[in-house]
Amino acid sequence: NAGVMQNPRHLVRRRGQEARLRCSPMKGHSHVYWYRQLPEEGLKFMVYLQKENIIDESGMPKERFSAEFPKEGPSILRIQQVVRGDSAAYFCASSPGGDWGYGYTFGSGTRLTVV
Amino acid sequence: ELKVEQNPLFLSMQEEKNYTIYCNYSTTSDRLYWYRQDPGKSLESLFVLLSNGAVKQEGRLMASLDTKARLSTLHITAAVHDLSATYFCAVANFGNEKLTFGTGTRLTIIP
Numbered sequence: 253n254a255g256v257m258q259n260p261r262h263l264v265r266r267r268g269q270e271a272r273l274r275c276s277p278m279k280g281h282s283h284v285y286w287y288r289q290l291p292e293e294g295l296k297f298m299v300y301l302q303k304e305n306i307i308d309e310s311g312m313p314k315e316r317f318s319a320e321f322p323k324e325g326p327s328i329l330r331i332q333q334v335v336r337g338d339s340a341a342y343f344c345a346s347s348p349g350g351d352w353g354y355g356y357t358f359g360s361g362t363r364l365t366v367v
Numbered sequence: 368e369l370k371v372e373q374n375p376l377f378l379s380m381q382e383e384k385n386y387t388i389y390c391n392y393s394t395t396s397d398r399l400y401w402y403r404q405d406p407g408k409s410l411e412s413l414f415v416l417l418s419n420g421a422v423k424q425e426g427r428l429m430a431s432l433d434t435k436a437r438l439s440t441l442h443i444t445a446a447v448h449d450l451s452a453t454y455f456c457a458v459a460n461f462g463n464e465k466l467t468f469g470t471g472t473r474l475t476i477i478p
Binding site for chain 1: 398400402407408409410412415455457463464465466467468469470471
């Protein structure tokens with residue numbers, strides 16, 4: 253069981269470029285969540301997706317950020333025209349949905365640095 | 368809006384001592400999680416607490432939940448160096464799958 257796979261582990265972008273972060277959930281998990289962690293802070297919810305559907309995007313900034321979880325392939329978090337304030341660790345988590353006994357499994361994260 | 372507060376934010380302990388981390392949350396919740404994070408790493412799930420009075424133990428760590436007081440505690444017994452990490456609690460409700468995290472407690476065990 254490979255767990256939740258995120259790539260890349262580290263990503264450096266210049267201001268104005270686009271960043272694409274990928275997340276493959278655990279086998280059998282159909283629910284994907286994205287969280288952002290700023291340095292020295294806790295994780296903040298961004299978006300919750302199921303296959304081909306955005307369920308809750310209440311934590312997503314209104315501009316430049318988008319997320320998808322297509323029928324085939326990984327979930328993608330896309331940040332357009334990155335700014336220095338986007339520098340953070342972005343974590344993806346997955347769950348099977350409806351089974352609360354085991355909680356969520358987090359990936360290793362993508363550390364985005366905007367220069 | 369659900370708010371989750373942890374204290375202390377920073378904790379330095381000597382080995383073999385006992386201590387407790389507190390997690391308070393502002394509204395009724397169905398589920399409470401404790402996670403551990405090592406520097407530069409992901410979150411490791413420690414405990415999931417689902418009901419009032421729930422107590423779970425793993426090694427030197429024990430977590431409990433009091434839903435009436437909206438309080439969870441993470442108790443560390445006879446600390447050892449490899450417990451040094453940042454510990455987060457997180458809260459969620461059935462029907463709302465997003466987790467709201469506390470600010471974290473950075474624990475340093477001093478030999």
